[in-house]
Amino acid sequence: MSEVAPFYIPTLGDMYAARERIAPHVHVTPVLTSRMLNELTGAELFFKCENLQKAGAFKARGASNAVFSLSDEQAARGVATHSSGNHGTCLSYAASRRGIPCTVVMPSTAPQAKKDAVRGYGARIVESEPSTSSREAVFAEVVASTGAEFVHPYNDWRVIAGQATCSAELIEQVEGLDAVVAPIGGGGMVSGTCLTLSNLAPNVKIYAAEPLNADDAARSFRAGRIIADDAPVTVADGLKVPLKELTWHFVRNHVTDILTATEEEIVDAMKLIWKRMKIVMEPSSAVPLATIIKNRDLFAGKRVGLIITGGNVDLDKLPWN
Amino acid sequence: MSEVAPFYIPTLGDMYAARERIAPHVHVTPVLTSRMLNELTGAELFFKCENLQKAGAFKARGASNAVFSLSDEQAARGVATHSSGNHGTCLSYAASRRGIPCTVVMPSTAPQAKKDAVRGYGARIVESEPSTSSREAVFAEVVASTGAEFVHPYNDWRVIAGQATCSAELIEQVEGLDAVVAPIGGGGMVSGTCLTLSNLAPNVKIYAAEPLNADDAARSFRAGRIIADDAPVTVADGLKVPLKELTWHFVRNHVTDILTATEEEIVDAMKLIWKRMKIVMEPSSAVPLATIIKNRDLFAGKRVGLIITGGNVDLDKLPWN
Structure with missing residues (x-):
C-alpha cells in the first residue's frame, strides 16, 4: 500500500490519530506506585501497567x-x-x-x-x-x-504510532516526570515513547532497558549502527528481536542511554514486583526496574515512569521455579 | 478494657468512625472487572482488590x-x-x-x-x-x-468495624449490586460486610464462600450453632479458623447462604484470575469466583461484588507447581 513506505517516519499527528482510532478498543491503563519500591530505589516510581491492557500487552x-x-x-x-x-x-x-x-x-x-x-x-x-x-x-x-x-511487530509506522499513545497517557497521568524507562527488543515501544515525548515533553529523558544476554540494542547504540544477534538466550523472551530501520531512527535520535541487567537481576526485579505490587507481569517488563535498582545514582531523587509492557506469562513455567 | 465487652455488637456508627480513623493508614482499593470472566459466568463481576491494600490484605x-x-x-x-x-x-x-x-x-x-x-x-x-x-x-x-x-484476628468488634469499611467503599464504587460474595474463615470480613450492607444496602444478598475441606461455617449455618473443626486441610490457608460468638451473630442473621468449592475448583479459579486479570492474590481470595462458576444459575444476569481478600502468597510455593 502506497502510504506505508518503509521509511515513513510517523509524526505526532499520527499518534493523535491513532489515539482517537483505537480508543474504543484499548484501555487507558492505570499507573501504580509502591512506597516500598520508592524506598528501595530512592526514586519516585510510576508503573504504567500495560499488563492490564486488552489482550495483556501494549501491543x-x-x-x-x-x-x-x-x-x-x-x-x-x-x-x-x-x-x-x-x-x-x-x-x-x-x-x-x-x-x-x-x-x-x-x-x-x-x-x-x-x-x-x-x-x-x-x-x-x-x-x-x-x-x-x-x-x-x-x-x-x-x-x-x-x-x-x-503488520510487522514493530518496524511499521502504524504500529509505532499506536504504541506512542501509551506515553501520551502517562504524561497526562503523572506530572513532572524526569525520566521514562521502557524495555527494548525490536524497539516499537521505545520508538513510540520517543515519538510522543520528544514532541510533548522534550525534557523527559528516555532510557531503554535491555537484558545483558540480548544487548544488541545497547551495542548498536554505542556503535552507531544496527547490530543484530543470532538467537540470544534470555528469560525476557519478548526482547530477543533486533532493531530495524524505523525503530533505529527513533532510538538513535531520542534515547539518552540503553541500560542492561543480568538474568538474575531481571528475575529478582520481577519477583519483587509480583510480591510487592501484586501484579502479574512478564520477565521483559521487569528489566526497567532491574536497571533502576542497578543504577541508583542515575535515578535517585527523580520521578521516573516505567512501562510494564505485558502480563502474558506462562504460570506453569515461572522463571524462579 | 471496659468498652470492649465480648458481646458488644458493632454498629454502623462504629463503621463510620473506623472509616475516618483509618483513612490515613489504608488505601481505598480499586474495583477491577474482566470481560472474559463476565462471559464465563454470565454475571457482571466486580472484584474489590484488597490484595492491593496496605500490607497486602483487608486485615x-x-x-x-x-x-x-x-x-x-x-x-x-x-x-x-x-x-x-x-x-x-x-x-x-x-x-x-x-x-x-x-x-x-x-x-x-x-x-x-x-x-x-x-x-x-x-x-x-x-x-x-x-x-x-x-x-x-x-x-x-x-x-x-x-x-x-x-487484638483478636476477628472476634473483636473494633476489627469487624474496620473490615466493614471495605463494603462501604464497594457500594460507592459500584451501583446496583445484587450480591456480594466474600470468603469465610473466622468470619471477620463477612461480618463487616453484613454490618455495612444490612444497614446501607439491605437488598444486596450476602454469600459466604468456603473451601469444602474446611466447611465448618457452612455446617454451622445449617445446624444453627457454631461447629468448629480440628485442623482442616485446604490450600485456602486463610480460611481454616472457626467462627466465634461475634462473627456467628452476623453470619446467622444476615448471610443468605454459604457456598463451598473443592480444592481443585479453588486452584482453577485462582489461576484464572492470575491469568486473565494479571493480579497476584491468595488461594483464599479465589473461593468466591470458584463458587460463582459452580453456581451459575444463582448469579447469571446479576451484578456481583467479590472480595479479593489478600495477595500475600508464597511465590516459591504456588499451588499449581
Whole structure:
C-alpha cells in the first residue's frame, strides 16, 4: 500500500490519530506506585501497567491502530504477521474487533500456551519450521494466497504510532516526570515513547532497558549502527528481536542511554514486583526496574515512569521455579 | 478494657468512625472487572482488590482501627495477637504506623516467609509449639509481662468495624449490586460486610464462600450453632479458623447462604484470575469466583461484588507447581 513506505517516519499527528482510532478498543491503563519500591530505589516510581491492557500487552495499541487504519477493501483481505509472542495475540485481538481474517505464522515449536492465546481471539495459525528461512517462505505463501496486509511487530509506522499513545497517557497521568524507562527488543515501544515525548515533553529523558544476554540494542547504540544477534538466550523472551530501520531512527535520535541487567537481576526485579505490587507481569517488563535498582545514582531523587509492557506469562513455567 | 465487652455488637456508627480513623493508614482499593470472566459466568463481576491494600490484605483495615482506637496509655503498652497469617502482618503494620510495640505469637513451624512479613513491619515474634495449648500459654505470658492489648484476628468488634469499611467503599464504587460474595474463615470480613450492607444496602444478598475441606461455617449455618473443626486441610490457608460468638451473630442473621468449592475448583479459579486479570492474590481470595462458576444459575444476569481478600502468597510455593 502506497502510504506505508518503509521509511515513513510517523509524526505526532499520527499518534493523535491513532489515539482517537483505537480508543474504543484499548484501555487507558492505570499507573501504580509502591512506597516500598520508592524506598528501595530512592526514586519516585510510576508503573504504567500495560499488563492490564486488552489482550495483556501494549501491543494491542499498535495492532489496533494498524487494523483500524485499513480501508474496507484492504481489511476484507485480512491481516497477517509472524510472531510467537504478544504481537500475534494482539493482532488476532484487533482483527477480531474489526471482524476480519487474521493469519499468524508461528514456528511449530512455539509453546502451546502461545498458540492458544492467538487462537483464543480467532486467528488462524500457520506453522513453519523454526528457521528464519522457513518462516519467511511460509509467510510469503500466506500473503500471496490471501492478499493479507502484513503488520510487522514493530518496524511499521502504524504500529509505532499506536504504541506512542501509551506515553501520551502517562504524561497526562503523572506530572513532572524526569525520566521514562521502557524495555527494548525490536524497539516499537521505545520508538513510540520517543515519538510522543520528544514532541510533548522534550525534557523527559528516555532510557531503554535491555537484558545483558540480548544487548544488541545497547551495542548498536554505542556503535552507531544496527547490530543484530543470532538467537540470544534470555528469560525476557519478548526482547530477543533486533532493531530495524524505523525503530533505529527513533532510538538513535531520542534515547539518552540503553541500560542492561543480568538474568538474575531481571528475575529478582520481577519477583519483587509480583510480591510487592501484586501484579502479574512478564520477565521483559521487569528489566526497567532491574536497571533502576542497578543504577541508583542515575535515578535517585527523580520521578521516573516505567512501562510494564505485558502480563502474558506462562504460570506453569515461572522463571524462579 | 471496659468498652470492649465480648458481646458488644458493632454498629454502623462504629463503621463510620473506623472509616475516618483509618483513612490515613489504608488505601481505598480499586474495583477491577474482566470481560472474559463476565462471559464465563454470565454475571457482571466486580472484584474489590484488597490484595492491593496496605500490607497486602483487608486485615490492615481492622488492625488499624483497633490500634488507632487505643488510648495513649493503652497504646504505650503495645498490642499483641496470635496469628500465622495476614492478621499478624497487618497488626504489625498498624502498630508501626502508630509507633507502638507489637508482639505476635506464632508457631515455631510457621513458614519463614510469614515470619519475615511480620518482622518486616517491626513486630516482635514469640514462638510457641504448634498446639493450641502451647499457643495459649505463651500468649498469656506475653500479655502478662507486657500489658499489651489483645487484638483478636476477628472476634473483636473494633476489627469487624474496620473490615466493614471495605463494603462501604464497594457500594460507592459500584451501583446496583445484587450480591456480594466474600470468603469465610473466622468470619471477620463477612461480618463487616453484613454490618455495612444490612444497614446501607439491605437488598444486596450476602454469600459466604468456603473451601469444602474446611466447611465448618457452612455446617454451622445449617445446624444453627457454631461447629468448629480440628485442623482442616485446604490450600485456602486463610480460611481454616472457626467462627466465634461475634462473627456467628452476623453470619446467622444476615448471610443468605454459604457456598463451598473443592480444592481443585479453588486452584482453577485462582489461576484464572492470575491469568486473565494479571493480579497476584491468595488461594483464599479465589473461593468466591470458584463458587460463582459452580453456581451459575444463582448469579447469571446479576451484578456481583467479590472480595479479593489478600495477595500475600508464597511465590516459591504456588499451588499449581
